[in-house]
Amino acid sequence: MEQGGRRIPEATVARLPVYLRILYDLAEQRVPTISSERLAELAGVNAAKVRKDLSHLGSYGTRGVGYDVEYLLFEMSRELGLTHDWPVVIVGVGNLGHALANYRGFSDRGFPVAALVDADRSKVGEQVGALTVRHLEDLPAIVAETGAAIGIIATPAAAGQEVADALVAAGVRSILNFAPTVLTVPDDVSVRKVDLAVELQILSFYQQRRTGARRPPDRLGTTR
Amino acid sequence: MEQGGRRIPEATVARLPVYLRILYDLAEQRVPTISSERLAELAGVNAAKVRKDLSHLGSYGTRGVGYDVEYLLFEMSRELGLTHDWPVVIVGVGNLGHALANYRGFSDRGFPVAALVDADRSKVGEQVGALTVRHLEDLPAIVAETGAAIGIIATPAAAGQEVADALVAAGVRSILNFAPTVLTVPDDVSVRKVDLAVELQILSFYQQRRTGARRPPDRLGTTR
Numbered sequence: 001m002e003q004g005g006r007r008i009p010e011a012t013v014a015r016l017p018v019y020l021r022i023l024y025d026l027a028e029q030r031v032p033t034i035s036s037e038r039l040a041e042l043a044g045v046n047a048a049k050v051r052k053d054l055s056h057l058g059s060y061g062t063r064g065v066g067y068d069v070e071y072l073l074f075e076m077s078r079e080l081g082l083t084h085d086w087p088v089v090i091v092g093v094g095n096l097g098h099a100l101a102n103y104r105g106f107s108d109r110g111f112p113v114a115a116l117v118d119a120d121r122s123k124v125g126e127q128v129g130a131l132t133v134r135h136l137e138d139l140p141a142i143v144a145e146t147g148a149a150i151g152i153i154a155t156p157a158a159a160g161q162e163v164a165d166a167l168v169a170a171g172v173r174s175i176l177n178f179a180p181t182v183l184t185v186p187d188d189v190s191v192r193k194v195d196l197a198v199e200l201q202i203l204s205f206y207q208q209r210r211t212g213a214r215r216p217p218d219r220l221g222t223t224r
Numbered sequence: 225m226e227q228g229g230r231r232i233p234e235a236t237v238a239r240l241p242v243y244l245r246i247l248y249d250l251a252e253q254r255v256p257t258i259s260s261e262r263l264a265e266l267a268g269v270n271a272a273k274v275r276k277d278l279s280h281l282g283s284y285g286t287r288g289v290g291y292d293v294e295y296l297l298f299e300m301s302r303e304l305g306l307t308h309d310w311p312v313v314i315v316g317v318g319n320l321g322h323a324l325a326n327y328r329g330f331s332d333r334g335f336p337v338a339a340l341v342d343a344d345r346s347k348v349g350e351q352v353g354a355l356t357v358r359h360l361e362d363l364p365a366i367v368a369e370t371g372a373a374i375g376i377i378a379t380p381a382a383a384g385q386e387v388a389d390a391l392v393a394a395g396v397r398s399i400l401n402f403a404p405t406v407l408t409v410p411d412d413v414s415v416r417k418v419d420l421a422v423e424l425q426i427l428s429f430y431q432q433r434r435t436g437a438r439r440p441p442d443r444l445g446t447t448r
Binding site for chain 1: 324332333427
């Protein structure tokens with residue numbers, strides 16, 4: 001399997017973690033093989049898409065048998081860069097930053113939180129678990145010391161771009177952005193955005209249609 | 225504008241909150257109109273898609289002028305059910321539950337956290353901000369009292385399905401699931417899933433390709 005050689009479509013990349021989680025579950029249950037149909041069902045996509053996605057990894061399965069779970073898990077972990085840890089630096093140690101710092105799901109899956117950073121000097125020195133909050137201006141040193149590969153921005157919207165600039169200047173090339181703002185970064189930097197309220201808005205769309213509720217527009221005109 | 229009449233594609237629904245945020249920013253800056261091209265640029269999609277998406281809301285803009293920002297904001301808020309608040313109940317008051325309970329982004333955007341629930345009796349009675357943690361078995365009473373429309377599951381994976389069943393039994397029809405497990409729910413229940421580690425895995429895919437790093441597979445075989 002060659003690195004960086006084949007183009008894998010973005011939508012496929014976004015589905016790989018979904019397959020990965022399913023494969024881990026299957027491996028834990030000692031299921032030896034899985035058909036594309038079953039994998040598709042578990043992932044909530046169609047079987048043709050599964051076969052296409054996996055063919056990008058060079059995996060074609062065996063007719064009548066399906067895919068070897070352990071081998072597919074190995075291939076996918078390698079492709080996703082999960083065969084070693086990627087240290088993470090979290091910038092912004094408010095409520096969300098604290099939660100992310102304490103979220104075991106990150107370190108369990110190979111993304112240990114290596115450093116916490118804030119621009120607010122009153123937060124510098126605060127102890128959060130095993131880590132001490134450091135100042136934003138120390139970011140280049142922190143990245144050099146910890147080998148942090150991924151920066152998580154957990155600041156308010158207004159600070160997002162400044163923090164992104166600081167991360168990029170410190171050498172970070174992967175950013176997970178929780179600040180509700182669009183970031184401008186160089187072409188060689190990857191940004192993923194998480195907006196928790198967007199998911200609630202999508203739910204409220206369906207809820208609204210379901211209930212047909214039409215209460216007075218008491219919230220219009222407010223900024224959210 | 226009629227309710228529940230037109231089918232709006234899921235992908236369009238998922239983009240509406242993105243447009244909404246942009247429109248709020250524009251309205252704050254007192255920008256009166258916006259072209260589909262500019263809106264597309266800000267949203268990171270193409271202009272034809274913007275026009276198609278907005279046509280589902282019955283908005284067509286004016287040639288050479290574009291869309292009226294305030295009016296589009298009004299229509300979109302109404303369509304997304306954001307003209308009134310939707311109270312939220314959070315089940316699972318661990319690290320993530322605490323963070324979500326304290327996350328101002330929810331209440332600011334019309335999703336006030338109305339109740340906190342846990343199955344662990346040692347957590348019941350704990351004070352988190354203005355709320356007291358209550359027991360999972362009180363869920364029907366809590367939903368009736370608060371009018372909670374949306375349930376947020378912030379438990380470990382193993383508890384996810386049980387909590388989803390309890391929410392559905394209590395009358396909740398919209399679920400935001402942070403537990404890393406696939407939920408089975410009746411057809412009239414909407415579920416959105418947020419997996420924070422998935423975003424990091426997608427970043428690590430690109431990071432891996434970028435750096436070409438090939439460290440030893442020290443994490444293979446571990447479950448994450």
